[in-house]
């Protein structure tokens with residue numbers, strides 16, 4: 001019978017067993033206490049319900065914690081992490097099984113489950129996964145020492161974790177090797193790496209007694225180091241082995257593009273000026289960060305050397321939570337920092353310019369392997385700056401005033417909202433009889449921005465040609481509120497929403513059609529927070545439907561090489577990637593070349609999150625994007641968003657590429673291919 005080699009002698013005697021369990025209990029108690037302290041800190045946060053759809057949450061944990069779904073999206077670090085993670089889990093389970101058999105089932109019930117074929121497979125599995133974990137550790141060390149990435153800092157914590165885990169693993173093989181060298185069991189081949197170590201040790205020519213003594217000392221030092229490692233876990237970034245699965249489980253299942261509604265009437269503070277103004281989930285986020293740097297790698301602000309790095313924001317808030325949390329817990333100083341000696345959270349731990357650098361593009365959240373939600377945290381601090389401190393970039397003063405007084409960010413008279421329709425046949429909702437199929441939400445850019453007025457006019461021509469039943473609100477429309485909300489002015493946002501919801505609820509229509517992803521996102525995902533439940537369609541999707549239904553014919557071939565720029569609010573916020581590409585592919589003669597950063601990895605144009613209305617220093621985000629597009633030598637960069645169009649066109653002009661490159665909305669290509677006047 002193949003049986004686990006009795007390890008009773010290792011304990012020396014009964015007091016040895018006692019000591020082992022005393023040490024184990026001390027380690028668990030220290031770790032548990034630290035864990036409890038962290039839990040208490042998370043509980044400082046505001047309530048947030050995250051216990052709906054348990055089945056889906058479990059599935060997400062299986063996909064992204066157990067199967068490491070997002071971690072594996074990056075090949076080298078993904079494989080590296082998988083090797084260390086699976087090695088750690090398998091060896092932990094293997095060790096627990098040994099203890100259960102040696103100290104519980106065998107002495108109490110004479111039950112040995114680690115025997116026969118199962119024991120052989122068990123030995124082989126542990127042996128293999130131990131070596132895989134060592135390979136993972138070498139990969140991690142190589143990456144940190146030689147593949148230096150700007151957003152991956154070499155920390156003492158990483159050195160301690162990797163070295164300690166490496167020592168534990170090597171000790172495990174030496175212990176196994178000594179045991180095999182002394183006992184030479186016939187099934188030793190099922191521990192191939194242990195057998196290899198045994199052969200090396202045998203070649204040293206030590207007597208059995210020496211090997212047995214070394215074995216005992218090695219076993220105890222192995223145990224002490226492993227327990228010390230257990231105690232170190234909650235003090236280190238390795239704490240994420242507990243917090244990451246929790247964070248994945250409690251992730252938001254709300255629409256990706258929706259920000260949380262502020263209950264303005266009920267709150268005694270607006271936004272977050274103190275760490276306990278965040279929700280408990282936002283505080284858990286801080287402890288879940290694995291410091292992998294993936295968020296900052298893809299952030300347009302970090303990429304263009306702006307002060308914002310999403311990873312730094314999370315880590316700075318975490319430090320702030322640790323320093324400020326105990327005071328708040330014990331009620332010794334519960335007022336937000338006010339004196340010059342106290343570090344404030346907003347404007348201290350996190351600087352204003354970091355917060356205003358965010359375009360809310362969601363690239364960070366898409367990249368984060370543990371589903372940390374950066375945007376709500378950044379916007380919550382912006383809300384504090386705007387609503388409580390009136391501290392924001394001066395350019396936004398004009399934008400907010402224009403939105404408040406004229407219902408559009410440019411401050412143009414609401415009376416001029418219908419000027420773009422001159423010379424076209426465009427039905428108005430106020431004149432429509434009965435229900436219309438589509439309420440064409442033109443948006444501020446579509447109504448006022450000369451560049452995007454063309455898109456509105458092109459869409460009208462396409463809709464008329466396709467015989468679509470639609471109408472516009474015209475002068476009754478006002479800004480959907482997206483720039484105000486993303487810039488932290490929730491109060492102004494809610495005024496605009498209430499006005500629009502009231503207008504929209506007056507009319508009967510099946511769907512709202514928009515040409516702007518920001519209008520689409522806000523109307524579809526956020527208006528329902530205010531009683532506006534609307535079905536909304538973006539024009540790229542509608543064009544695709546019209547083509548597929550044969551309502552519009554694309555007769556003319558266009559000999560053009562194009563690339564498509566994914567709008568963040570169409571793509572990452574609303575997962576619309578295929579329809580615009582299908583429209584482009586439906587046009588004869590067009591060659592589509594994809595930029596390296598496309599679909600969910602698309603790079604922002606720099607305009608979202610209210611950034612459209614703020615000054616930007618060089619190097620600019622839109623210049624970075626257009627340089628990437630130009631690498632492909634296309635004639636056209638196609639977009640499906642007025643903000644993207646502005647940023648891309650500006651970048652083309654500012655980088656003197658207008659001779660060879662132009663920006664067009666997707667509707668312009670469709671209209672050209674339809675070959676109608």
Ligand code: SF4
Pocket residue numbers: 295298299300301302308309310357358359360361362363364365374375
């Ligand atoms: S949302 Fe975009 S701009 Fe903002 S922190 Fe994340 S990646 Fe950076």
Ligand code: SF4
Pocket residue numbers: 288289290291292293294295296310311314364367368369370371372
């Ligand atoms: S926030 Fe997420 S992506 Fe960024 S460093 Fe932390 S774990 Fe990595």
